[in-house]
Amino acid sequence: MKLYTPRTNYDDLLTKKGYARRGASRIVRWLRSKSPDVMKRYRDAAELAVKEMGISFTVYSNGSNIDRSWPVDVIPRVISAAEWKRISRGLAQRSRALNKFIHDVYNRRRILAEDVVPPDLVLESPNYQKACFNVVPKFEAWAHICGTDLVRDQRGTFHVLEDNLRVPSGVSYMIENREIAKRTLPELFANQSILPVDDYCSNLFQMLVSLAPGDRRKPCVVVLTPGIFNSAYYEHAYLAQGMGVELVEAGDLFVTDDNEVFMHTVEKEQRVDVIYRRINDDFLDPEVFKKESVLGVPGLMRSWKAGKVALANAPGAGVADDKAIYAFVPAMIRYYLKEEPLLPNVKTYLCRNKPDLDYVLNNITKLVVKPVNESGGYGILVGPHSSASECSRFASLIEADPENYIAQPTLTLSTAPTLIDESIQPRHLDLRPFILKGKKTWVTSGGLTRVALREGSLVVNSSQGGGSKDTWIIEADS
Amino acid sequence: MLSRVAESVYWAARYLERVENVARLVRSYNHLIMDIPVGSEPSWSVLVDILEAKDQFYKIFRKETEKNVHSLLMGKEHASCSIPFSINQARENVRITRDVFPEEAWEHINELHLYTIGNRSAATSRRNRLLYLEEIIQTCRAFAGLMQSTASRDNTYGFYKLGQFIERADMTARIVNVGAGDVLDREGEFFAIDPLLWGALLQALSGRSAYRREIGPIVDKDSFIDFVFKSRNFPRSVFFCLNELRRYIGLLPGGDDTVNSVDRIRRRLRRFNSDRKSREGLNLFIDSLQSSLIMLDDDFRSCWFQRSMR
Numbered sequence: 001m002k003l004y005t006p007r008t009n010y011d012d013l014l015t016k017k018g019y020a021r022r023g024a025s026r027i028v029r030w031l032r033s034k035s036p037d038v039m040k041r042y043r044d045a046a047e048l049a050v051k052e053m054g055i056s057f058t059v060y061s062n063g064s065n066i067d068r069s070w071p072v073d074v075i076p077r078v079i080s081a082a083e084w085k086r087i088s089r090g091l092a093q094r095s096r097a098l099n100k101f102i103h104d105v106y107n108r109r110r111i112l113a114e115d116v117v118p119p120d121l122v123l124e125s126p127n128y129q130k131a132c133f134n135v136v137p138k139f140e141a142w143a144h145i146c147g148t149d150l151v152r153d154q155r156g157t158f159h160v161l162e163d164n165l166r167v168p169s170g171v172s173y174m175i176e177n178r179e180i181a182k183r184t185l186p187e188l189f190a191n192q193s194i195l196p197v198d199d200y201c202s203n204l205f206q207m208l209v210s211l212a213p214g215d216r217r218k219p220c221v222v223v224l225t226p227g228i229f230n231s232a233y234y235e236h237a238y239l240a241q242g243m244g245v246e247l248v249e250a251g252d253l254f255v256t257d258d259n260e261v262f263m264h265t266v267e268k269e270q271r272v273d274v275i276y277r278r279i280n281d282d283f284l285d286p287e288v289f290k291k292e293s294v295l296g297v298p299g300l301m302r303s304w305k306a307g308k309v310a311l312a313n314a315p316g317a318g319v320a321d322d323k324a325i326y327a328f329v330p331a332m333i334r335y336y337l338k339e340e341p342l343l344p345n346v347k348t349y350l351c352r353n354k355p356d357l358d359y360v361l362n363n364i365t366k367l368v369v370k371p372v373n374e375s376g377g378y379g380i381l382v383g384p385h386s387s388a389s390e391c392s393r394f395a396s397l398i399e400a401d402p403e404n405y406i407a408q409p410t411l412t413l414s415t416a417p418t419l420i421d422e423s424i425q426p427r428h429l430d431l432r433p434f435i436l437k438g439k440k441t442w443v444t445s446g447g448l449t450r451v452a453l454r455e456g457s458l459v460v461n462s463s464q465g466g467g468s469k470d471t472w473i474i475e476a477d478s
Numbered sequence: 479m480l481s482r483v484a485e486s487v488y489w490a491a492r493y494l495e496r497v498e499n500v501a502r503l504v505r506s507y508n509h510l511i512m513d514i515p516v517g518s519e520p521s522w523s524v525l526v527d528i529l530e531a532k533d534q535f536y537k538i539f540r541k542e543t544e545k546n547v548h549s550l551l552m553g554k555e556h557a558s559c560s561i562p563f564s565i566n567q568a569r570e571n572v573r574i575t576r577d578v579f580p581e582e583a584w585e586h587i588n589e590l591h592l593y594t595i596g597n598r599s600a601a602t603s604r605r606n607r608l609l610y611l612e613e614i615i616q617t618c619r620a621f622a623g624l625m626q627s628t629a630s631r632d633n634t635y636g637f638y639k640l641g642q643f644i645e646r647a648d649m650t651a652r653i654v655n656v657g658a659g660d661v662l663d664r665e666g667e668f669f670a671i672d673p674l675l676w677g678a679l680l681q682a683l684s685g686r687s688a689y690r691r692e693i694g695p696i697v698d699k700d701s702f703i704d705f706v707f708k709s710r711n712f713p714r715s716v717f718f719c720l721n722e723l724r725r726y727i728g729l730l731p732g733g734d735d736t737v738n739s740v741d742r743i744r745r746r747l748r749r750f751n752s753d754r755k756s757r758e759g760l761n762l763f764i765d766s767l768q769s770s771l772i773m774l775d776d777d778f779r780s781c782w783f784q785r786s787m788r
Contacts, residue, residue, distance in 0.1 A: 252480050
């Protein structure tokens with residue numbers, strides 16, 4: 001196959017001159033030696049593996065569920081182990097600081113009192129849950145499972161794009177992608193050491209067990225799902241099965257008057273000690289949050305506050321993943337840990353500050369503008385890709401409500417060789433590693449790499465035509 | 479095991495058993511009609527009656543023709559009496575409990591679903607119709623075989639068996655009830671074809687050769703009813719189903735009360751004597767048998783599936 005020479009941006013496999021990067025030489029050599037026909041066979045094999053393994057994600061439309069096959073590109077993305085070591089230290093550092101921050105704002109509020117983070121930014125955020133005030137979860141850990149989105153800039157430096165602290169998903173696909181790669185490319189696994197990823201479920205389980213209240217022996221851990229209509233249901237079932245625990249829905253659980261949580265089984269009620277919940281805060285407990293929620297369990301918050309059950313992630317953890325708080329994470333790291341941040345943020349302009357606002361309004365065509373409290377890519381303006389009228393519409397939105405907007409420079413994301421039809425072309429990538437925080441902090445080896453399959457596109461979401469790649473952390477170059 | 483999961487397994491089994499039974503019933507009725515001289519064949523509406531689907535039928539169709547009856551039962555996935563409806567229900571139940579079934583179970587049931595979607599129009603011609611029914615029956619049997627040979631004998635298997643046997647008992651009772659009612663209606667009038675009708679009903683239960691060996695070659699009303707109600711050896715007789723239910727309940731946790739309910743039905747069945755029954759008497763007995771099966775289903779629910787606070 002013919003490879004390209006990446007000119008305008010950083011490429012994960014190829015240097016500017018078109019040579020293989022460190023760690024990628026075997027893959028690049030392998031790619032060059034294959035004909036389009038052979039590559040097509042590899043792709044078919046991967047697609048077949050996906051079908052046979054039944055890996056799907058759910059799209060809900062027209063009143064019924066459609067299971068779509070998970071899109072995987074056969075060419076893996078490579079990161080050298082030395083680089084990954086630095087990154088994972090940076091991720092662990094970030095998770096420690098974020099957890100200290102969440103604990104602080106729900107308890108002593110030191111960081112607000114000292115005005116390192118503006119108090120109104122936190123206390124008036126819709127993600128700040130008053131119900132969590134004065135709660136002390138075990139190990140003072142709140143964001144037990146964090147999915148952090150990373151992107152490389154033009155020079156190849158990894159930046160944190162956002163921290164997902166509520167119910168981040170994608171980890172099951174990271175594990176399945178490796179399984180597919182092993183089935184399709186067994187020859188590439190010979191003679192090089194690629195760090196394994198299938199230890200996630202056991203690490204997740206250990207972390208969850210460590211959260212059990214008091215000294216309960218053999219605690220009962222469950223995964224709480226909103227149900228079959230949720231787009232990540234496949235993952236909920238996957239994780240429950242991977243840990244060997246029950247996958248429960250709200251109707252399976254109830255809370256007694258003395259605040260214990262039980263589940264209905266065919267034998268007798270069984271006490272539940274730890275809940276890995278995949279339901280958003282708002283729907284978690286109709287006694288406290290949205291009253292009309294049928295996805296939640298009445299009394300769950302009572303039980304959690306009384307220390308009778310552990311919830312992962314803890315309610316209220318979302319206070320630290322809004323886009324304005326994001327800008328203060330480096331400051332948090334310095335404040336709580338007395339360390340310099342190992343992973344840089346993307347430069348962020350807070351429109352609530354007058355100088356930033358002026359800069360944003362004057363340079364809107366160069367920037368990406370995001371509303372503070374939306375997630376999933378809604379309501380975003382990508383200046384360079386938008387019309388003049390779109391930009392001026394956004395400018396007036398920002399002026400009307402500056403508190404609600406932030407802006408960032410438009411990044412040139414890195415690319416990697418991707419099989420498109422019969423040829424290999426550069427496509428943009430991001431990376432979502434997962435960080436577990438219980439008694440200890442643990443980071444996945446690599447993460448889920450998502451790739452925008454349309455030429456030039458920066459949108460990597462699987463529901464919008466994005467694909468994925470297996471991510472190889474390679475120990476040493478051979 | 480979670481109550482919700484147990485209930486889904488139970489219903490997946492019930493719906494699958496229903497699919498096979500309905501397919502089998504329609505197939506043998508088609509065979510029967512081909513055996514009977516033109517002019518004296520019984521009405522196609524018998525099928526709709528057995529499934530208690532008169533209301534559903536007249537919501538969609540006006541006349542009980544061969545074509546309409548079959549397109550209801552084979553093509554209308556929103557009608558609860560139809561084969562595709564039951565397949566969908568079974569599929570939805572397996573989908574949310576995939577992890578407790580053997581690995582291939584989901585694939586199997588998914589294929590069944592895809593097959594019915596691809597063959598909606600098979601109902602119209604007799605030839606395609608029979609091929610369709612054959613395929614459905616075979617796949618259901620393959621699923622049962624898969625469970626038999628690969629499912630581990632845990633609570634999941636127990637609830638699967640409960641669903642299978644309660645549904646089977648109910649279907650057998652239905653076939654005797656409306657089928658026998660229809661035949662009795664015509665007694666005298668269709669004397670010559672009478673044995674054919676009994677034979678067809680027996681075939682709907684796959685019981686011809688078992689009957690021959692246990693009773694003899696001649697099929698008449700009383701021994702037919704005795705056989706399909708009370709045989710200890712024939713796996714589709716009501717008595718056999720009750721014995722199996724009793725056995726599997728015994729393997730599940732805390733089912734003492736439900737064992738008593740099953741025993742009550744068994745006692746009544748043992749006392750039942752078909753030659754001393756008039757037609758009304760028979761119908762009344764079957765009705766009460768069916769309602770006691772419904773009560774048994776309620777017992778299962780309150781014993782294992784209930785999820786309100788106890």
